[in-house]
Amino acid sequence: MNAVSKVPAPGRMFLSGNEAVARAVWDSGVRVAAAYPGTPASEMLENLGRYPDIYAEWSVNEKVSLEVVIGASMAGSRAFSAMKHVGMNVASDALMTLTLTGAKGGMVIAIADDVGFSSSQNEQDSRYWGRFGHLPILEPADSQEAYDMTRFGYALSEEYQVPVILRMTTRICHVKAMVTVGEREEHPSTGFEKDPARWVMVPGHAKTRLPMQFARENALRALAEKSDLNRVEGGSDRRLGFVASGPATMHVREAFPNAPVLKLGLSCPAPMEKIRAFAAQVDRLLVVEETEPLLETEIKAAGIAAHGKDVLPRSGELSPKVLRPAVAKLLGEPIAPSAEAPQRPALEVFPRPPTMCVACPHLGIYYTLHQMRNVTVSGDIGCYTLGAGHPWNALDSTIAMGASMGIALGLDKGRSEGDANKKIVAVIGDSTFLHNGMTGLLEITYHKGNVTVLLLDNRTTGMTGGQNTAANGRDLLGNPAPRVDFPKLVEALGVKPERIRVVDPYELPTLFKALREETKIEEPSVIITNRPCVLIDEYEKRQPLKVDEEKCNGCGNCVDVGCPAILVTRRAKEIKPSGKEVDLSFVRIETVACTGCNLCVQTCGQDAIVPAN
């Protein structure tokens, strides 16, 4: 999918923040780039795959990606890693010691926070890593800055021998804007030099690195004080001065064009004397930061009076619609909407939550789990998390990547007497299993957990857009790569061969039988499904279906599959001979969308679903 193409010459380009970072990484002469996909960060590595003369990989998880990049930096190459905010939770074990060794070849780590929850399980503020790890943080406010700061980041990294965090947010990653792109520079590797005192972090060595870490932080703070990345922009209305970073800077300037803004591009270590001087020039100070009151707390601790989260929300984007009323209130001005933009109330419309695709192989899994009684389902992160929604309602927990395994074991070991007969099922996708589920499965087998694992192998990292993985035998560039053999892998992790089954998720009776049998047996079992994601090349469409309206009796069983191609045309009520009233749903199939997976056919007792042609 990512064939290396001709690279556009330097000049003006319309780029998303992610595309701008990728271009800057390439222009900085980076030789090794590694990441695990995750919204909103995925496109950085995806784009790097289109450039020549750079090694770019989809890593098994974020921690490994960071370790690959650490090794490349030790080897004297410029290196890059990108991840979403929760990815750094996984990678941080390496990060927190990397801060002691420092970088050799320039190293930029892009962390993309999903401010506003577009596609994440939480909303955390990655700027904490700068404080926790004593590392500098660059915060671009648009695509141009994403490009410029990435390039600056490499110079900074090498000058101070420090890994640099580039803090992105969804509103930078996924916004396109005009970018001026410069010339590429070559950076050949300088080579690995043995230096155990630096690279072997045993206590005796690590201890000696601490003074360096603190000295480095002081030097970076001095740089932040004088750097033009931290500068005052904007107007003369000194009633309220803003301290802002990232996309919030643009929102502030949009909403208050006459207000002075201290824009922090190198926001950690915070340039406190610059902030103090700015505060002295304005009547009041408002810190606009997404999302935690991090700078605000530091500013107040420095004895500078400031407003922040006392008037602004602690979560979500600080867009003009949030800022305007908050600032009006702070200044004691009327909050009424301006004459030119009166608020029209939103009209009531049904919600349209994301749903599984037509013919998705997960549909049959959740149809089946929905039918099963007395089951607790420990879920994981991927498209199949959607099984928690309608019409399946068939997931009972989702916490973190790979967590379905350990949580299932905990549900088993911690069960109450009343739950003695409960079946515990864990559901996890191929990419998520490789990311962090393997250790959890070993935990289950090692401790003889009574858990049935559904390993949904659809041969891709689906939710983030279908990136290649060790599960499908292709690398980031689409070239052939070794493919994981899941039955062998789970056997090696301790599952008995007779407790491992490979099933076709489009065959509902087989799936149901396998689940019923494996949940009855009180030992670890793994059911592996073997159909590819409908959005990847391996998927083969079959003959589309239609509904024979003469035969449809409105039972609605097929609707419970949850396929978006099945549409209800008419509803009715029927009184059964028993006197019970039942709801009827007569359906049609959107034949142009249908790919003939036949799941619905198996739910129809009337043989009313037939080939369309």
Next chain:
Amino acid sequence: MSDKITNILVVGTGGQGVMTAAEILSQAAIAQGLDVKKTEVAGMAQRGGVVSSHVRFGKQVLSPEIMPGEADILVGFEAAEAMRWCHFLRPGGVAMMNTLRLTPPVVSIGMYPYPDDPAAEIRAAGVRVYDFDAGAIARDLGGLNLVNTVMLGAIADLLPFPAAVLEESVLQRFRGRKEEWVGINKRAFDAGRQAGRAAGLK
């Protein structure tokens, strides 16, 4: 042109071509030498969920987001989605919407009703709205994948630059690669333009 920013909100559902339409609008504005910012929605939205793309252009664009009450034009690829977003229009703003109705599973299973007449409800809310079956026009001209071009044609006379600039941005995507589609898209653009003019929105 003044310093005024033009705000166009393009909405629909995953897979309808909302992003492509927004990209073409952006390229047209870039061709006019304007500053442009455009949001992209990714992640879970590509699973049949709500998709919206904000396109803002003018002399200098700061925030990439259009605020409720500030959109000049709403381009709705699906009827209920046009309804969902119509409060983003400024007074006097125009909604151009496809009458296509896409029913999500939550409606299929009977949890929520699909509005009977979204265009009427939008009109009742005081919005200038024009609804037409872009799919029918597209089918007549060669296929449903032309809906995008039809919808862009329909708003071409509402933009602060000549319609020909937008048309060229549409056709540019096919020139030199899929020549046979240049003529077809030109006809689709013209048909959309006629539909827009018929509405008397300008």
